[in-house]
Amino acid sequence: MDIRATAPIVSRDGDTQERKLTGVDLDYPVTRFVCNPLSGQVFRLPDMDGTKKTAWFSHFGILTQSERPDRPPHGYAVAVLGEDDDGEDRSFVMRRFLSQTGKWEKLVGLPSPLPVARPMDMELEVVALAGRLWWVDVRWGAISADQFSDRPDLRFVELPRGSVTEPEEEGRRRAQDEFRHMGVSEGRLRYAEVSKEKPFVLSSFSLDDDGSCWTLEHRVALSRILPHGNYLCGKDSPRIGFIDPLNASVMHLTVNNQVFSVDMDSRKVLACSMTGGGAGLSCLLPPWLASSRIPSPVPQLKELYRAPRPESKARPCQTCWSAWTMTGRTEALVLLILCLSKKLDLPGVRPPPTAFA
Numbered sequence: 001m002d003i004r005a006t007a008p009i010v011s012r013d014g015d016t017q018e019r020k021l022t023g024v025d026l027d028y029p030v031t032r033f034v035c036n037p038l039s040g041q042v043f044r045l046p047d048m049d050g051t052k053k054t055a056w057f058s059h060f061g062i063l064t065q066s067e068r069p070d071r072p073p074h075g076y077a078v079a080v081l082g083e084d085d086d087g088e089d090r091s092f093v094m095r096r097f098l099s100q101t102g103k104w105e106k107l108v109g110l111p112s113p114l115p116v117a118r119p120m121d122m123e124l125e126v127v128a129l130a131g132r133l134w135w136v137d138v139r140w141g142a143i144s145a146d147q148f149s150d151r152p153d154l155r156f157v158e159l160p161r162g163s164v165t166e167p168e169e170e171g172r173r174r175a176q177d178e179f180r181h182m183g184v185s186e187g188r189l190r191y192a193e194v195s196k197e198k199p200f201v202l203s204s205f206s207l208d209d210d211g212s213c214w215t216l217e218h219r220v221a222l223s224r225i226l227p228h229g230n231y232l233c234g235k236d237s238p239r240i241g242f243i244d245p246l247n248a249s250v251m252h253l254t255v256n257n258q259v260f261s262v263d264m265d266s267r268k269v270l271a272c273s274m275t276g277g278g279a280g281l282s283c284l285l286p287p288w289l290a291s292s293r294i295p296s297p298v299p300q301l302k303e304l305y306r307a308p309r310p311e312s313k314a315r316p317c318q319t320c321w322s323a324w325t326m327t328g329r330t331e332a333l334v335l336l337i338l339c340l341s342k343k344l345d346l347p348g349v350r351p352p353p354t355a356f357a
Contacts, residue, residue, distance in 0.1 A: 030055045030057075031045075032060070033045065037289075039291075039293075049104070059080060059122055060078055061078070061126030061128060061134075062077070062078050063076060063147045065131075070286075072289075076099050078097040081133075081135050083120065094110060094145070094152060098147075099295045110145075113143060114156055119167065121137045121139065128184070134189065136182045138180035139164065139176070141164070143156050160214040163180075180194075181241075181242060189211075190204060190243050190248060192240055196237055198232075200223050200232065200237060202240075203216065204264060205217065225267055226238060240253060241259055245284050250264070257274055259272065259273050259274070
C-alpha cells in the first residue's frame with residue numbers, strides 16, 4: 001500500500017517531536033489479481049470502471065464454476081456488492097468480472113431482500129457456498145447471490161434468534177466482530193458466537209439446506225476448557241478465529257497471541273500454537289489445484305508472474321490451509337488486492353512472496 005500524506009511538526013519537547021498526520025490521500029490506485037496459491041500463477045484483472053482509483057471497493061468474493069466438483073474450474077467470477085446510494089428505491093448494485101468475457105459488468109437496480117430499512121455492514125471476508133457468494137454482517141445476517149446468473153437474485157438469511165444486534169459505530173462494531181464468525185464447514189453455512197463475559201459461552205449454529213432455519217449444534221463454556229480459563233477477562237477473553245472447514249465440531253479460537261483448537265463435542269483443547277496477529281482464514285485445497293491453471297480464455301488477462309511450485313507430500317484433498325493474514329479469499333483461487341503507487345510499472349510487478357502460501 002502506498003498512501004501519500006503529510007505530517008508536520010506541531011510541538012517539541014526536548015529532542016522529541018510530535019507530528020500530526022494531515023492531508024491523507026485515500027484515493028490511491030489499486031490493482032487486483034487472481035492467484036493460484038499452490039502453483040503461484042497470477043493473473044491481473046482489468047481496471048474497474050476504467051480507473052485504478054477504486055480503493056473504496058474492498059470486499060470482493062471469488063466463485064469458481066466447473067462441470068464436476070472433482071474437476072478444475074472452467075470459469076470464475078469476481079464480484080463486489082453494495083447498496084445503491086444513487087437509486088430511488090432500496091436496491092443493490094453489483095460489479096462483477098466473468099472470466100468468460102474478460103470484462104467487468106455493473107448490475108444496478110437489484111431488488112433488496114432486506115426485511116427492514118437498515119444498512120448492511122458487509123466488511124468481512126466473502127464466503128462461497130453452494131454456487132453462491134455470501135456477504136456477511138455478523139450483527140444481522142448474510143446476503144447471497146449467484147454470480148453467474150444474468151440477473152442475480154439476492155437472498156437474505158437472518159442470524160439465529162437472539163443473535164441480531166442493533167447497528168453500532170464503526171470502532172465499536174469492529175471490536176464486536178471478533179466475537180462472531182460466519183463460515184463454511186462440512187458443506188454447510190455455520191455461525192458461531194462467544195460471549196464476552198465469563199464463562200465465555202461458545203455457541204455454534206448450522207443453516208439448513210433451504211436456508212430458512214438455524215439449528216443450535218454446540219454450546220460450551222470455554223472457561224472450563226481453556227487453560228487458566230477462570231482467570232481470563234477483558235482483552236484476554238477468547239475470540240473466534242475461524243471454524244474448521246473439515247470438522248464442524250472444531251473451533252479455532254484466539255486468546256491474545258495464542259490459537260486454541262477446541263473440540264466442542266469432547267470439550268477438549270486439541271492443539272495450541274502462537275500467531276503474530278491478524279484475522280484467521282481457512283480454505284480447502286482440492287486435489288487438482290497444484291496442477292491446474294487459472295481459466296483465462298480471453299487475451300485481456302495477462303499472466304504476470306509464476307512462482308515455482310512448492311513441494312509438498314500432503315494430500316491436497318485432505319489439507320486444511322489456514323493463514324493468519326488480512327488478505328481476503330474464498331474457495332481455491334485467491335483474490336489479491338495490491339495498492340500500488342502511481343509510479344509503479346505494472347507489467348513488471350512481482351507479487352510479494354508472502355502471497356503464495
